[in-house]
Amino acid sequence: QVQLVESGGGSVQAGGSLTLSCAASAYTISAYCMGWFRQAPGKEREGVAGIGSNDITSIANSVKGRFTISRDNARNTLFLQMNNLKPEDTAMYYCASVRLRYCYSLTWKPDYWGQGTQVTVSS
Secondary structure, eight states, X not given: OOEEXXXXXXXXXXXXXXXEEEEEESSOGGGSEEXXXXXXXXXXXXXXXXXOTTOOEEEOTTTTTTEEEEEETTTTEEEEEEOSOOGGGOEEEEEEEESOSOOXXXXXXXXXXXXXXXXXXXX
């Protein structure tokens, strides 16, 4: 059974940093498109960052230059490094994957979701 388990969320002040992790089991993350999505209260879920098996990444314009997606294949873990956080980054962040090798946008529909980790940024 595929499992994606996020960790690393928390509360920070604006300008701070957090690193989210997503540990996968029964699933080889290096073989598929992996990504991070977020959903703020009252808003639709949106794609934040994605990475394909070819290591090509997609980053949402709203976080470009501040967020970085990466992967540690040996640990089978996906990361989202978030710097210079803003109050508008406050949301539940979800790790997700689709059984495709490549992804060049953030419009794909995941086959698997994690349970989410909360990020709260105060001004």
